Amino acid sequence: MTAVRTEVRRPERVSDQPPARGISYNQEQICLLSSFYPGNQAYNAQAAIHVRGELDLAVLERAVSYVVARHEMLRTTISLDDDGFRATVHEPFDFAIPLHDLSGLPSPDRLPACDAVRRGLQDRVFDVARLPLLTIDAVRLAADEWTLIQVEHHVVHDGWSFGRLWEEIQVAYNALATGRQPDLPPLQAQYQQFVSWQRGRMEGEYGQEAVDFWADYLDGAADVSLGGTPARVDSLDGHLIEATVPADTYGRIRQTARRMAVSPFVLMFSVYARLLAARSGKTDFCVGISVHGRTEAELEPLIGMMVNAMPVRVTVRAEDPPDRVARGIQTSMFRALRYSDVPLSLIVRRMKLTQKPGRNPVFQHCFSFHDSRVPRLEFGGASAEIHEEQSQTAKFEMNIVVIPPSDTRDATHARMFWQFSQRAFARAEAVAFVRDYEHELARVLRES
Structure with missing residues (x-):
């Protein structure tokens, strides 16, 4: 039988x-x-x-x-x-x-x-x-x-x-506070079920397809580092610089991005990429961005760690005008977002990239918008305002987090947190880089 x-x-x-x-x-x-x-x-x-x-x-x-x-x-x-x-x-x-x-x-x-x-x-x-x-x-x-x-x-x-x-x-x-029991909708899943689902998905056909994509997408991209080889790798100490993008400047960012047919995030990201290219002399490299990994409706209400650091391949030539650079970056980003739920650690492991203390094997710089929704809080008759913070640490040579204005935040300006590794930059060098970015952003807004 x-x-x-x-x-x-x-x-x-x-x-x-x-x-x-x-x-x-x-x-x-x-x-x-x-x-x-x-x-x-x-x-x-x-x-x-x-x-x-x-x-x-x-x-x-x-x-x-x-x-x-x-x-x-x-x-x-x-x-x-x-x-x-x-x-x-x-x-x-x-x-x-x-x-x-x-x-x-x-x-x-x-x-x-x-x-x-x-x-x-x-x-x-x-x-x-x-x-x-x-x-x-x-x-x-x-x-x-x-x-x-x-x-x-x-x-x-x-x-x-x-x-x-x-x-x-x-x-x-x-x-x-009013003597009632909370009545939130039941959760459809818990985090450990997400772990099972993620592992099964990444170890199956989709995971192989995704890693094949990333191997092709990353092939040939240069490793850009502005800080040289760190003398010591046993610390994540950093310089934290908080900068403000005033409301009128952010309004011009929106207008300019609309004319370029890109998002405000892509516009600000592209200015940073042009500055990296000018400083490093490289024209083809990767910058990391943070993307949430909630691809399923069941995961949206769930509290847990699902964010991914995703590489975006950037091509920047000195003769390219800002709008061409921005649209090229947006096209590259849209291509990569198809596999945005693939954890960076899995890409590193499947591609057999060397992971060393003090150095990311794919990119050394990260630029992200932190634009997840935050609520307007009321506790009974009290009102509350959420104020996100960053620490004096750095997991990359540079990590930039932009908190844009939104309808749930009272501020009309954007906040930019710049985290520089102390292994790679002196404080004065970090301050100078932030100033150069602000000048380049102002020039792009003025001339575009």
């Missing part, structure tokens, strides 16, 4: 997957790089939430506890054993928010004291094998003025998750 071989079709829905014991490719890359730099804060994500009005801290703790119980990723730890990295999902727990009461200080001393508390909290070092990996501290400045300081490890966080987290905390707080 001949056995009939039946091909079993792998379920395509994330919610059909069994929870994985391991971790995602996205988390794995962070854990591997963190092991190169023990005790660093480069993978801390932080924000300050400024609250005006009365805030019930006990209700806020219950609201955060509800969200932590709802999302397994917020109560998951990661350990390393003989079989690799393993995830452990812990039972729900009562989330504690430490209080730092500065309301008794003289009024002029409160904000400086709050800044000191914030700096101390943001320098904390997380152990991914121990809870909590998300912390929120409350600083009371007055009876009707607070600052909430959020710090978490990047293995549980991405920009999309940040907005979802505070949307759900707000809903839960406002329900609990």
Whole structure:
């Protein structure tokens, strides 16, 4: 009797997957790089939430506890054993928010004291094998003025998750404050199911097709480095420079981008690429951008680390006008976005690229928009404004994060965070590069 071989079709829905014991490719890359730099804060994500009005801290703790119980990723730890990295999902727990009461200080001393508390909290070092990996501290400045300081490890966080987290905390707080139970829609999947789905997808036909694409896309691109070979690779210390793009300048960016038939992000990215080309003498190279990996509707409400660092191949010739460079970059970016959910670590591994401490094997510079939606917060009668922060660290030679204005942010200007590796740049060199970018951006806006 001949056995009939039946091909079993792998379920395509994330919610059909069994929870994985391991971790995602996205988390794995962070854990591997963190092991190169023990005790660093480069993978801390932080924000300050400024609250005006009365805030019930006990209700806020219950609201955060509800969200932590709802999302397994917020109560998951990661350990390393003989079989690799393993995830452990812990039972729900009562989330504690430490209080730092500065309301008794003289009024002029409160904000400086709050800044000191914030700096101390943001320098904390997380152990991914121990809870909590998300912390929120409350600083009371007055009876009707607070600052909430959020710090978490990047293995549980991405920009999309940040907005979802505070949307759900707000809903839960406002329900609990009025004696009701929160009633958020059930999640269709949890993060460990995403891990199973991602691993199955990347280890199958799609993953091979995607890596073949990336091998062809990256073939021949130069390695651009402005900082030379670092003398030491045991540190991720960086120079952080925050710059402001005024509202009128950002308005001109929008207008110019529209005339060029590109997005404001591509326009600002292309100015940076032209500056890299001029400084390095290279005309064909890659710059990284951050893209969210939520390709399935089931993943949109989920809190977890799914963002990818995606290479964008850039071709810049000295004789090309800015609009041609920008449109060429946009075309290249659209081509790459077809496989934007492929983790960089998988590309590196499948292409057998050498990964060394202190050097990314694909690109040394990253330029991204952080434009994920953030909510306008209200806690009962109190209003709150979210203020994202960056740290004095650098995972690349240069990492630029632009936070553009949006309808959910009160600011009409854009914020630019420039992170320069101290291994590659002196502080004065970093300041000069930012100034040169601003001058080049102004010239493009003036002449285009």
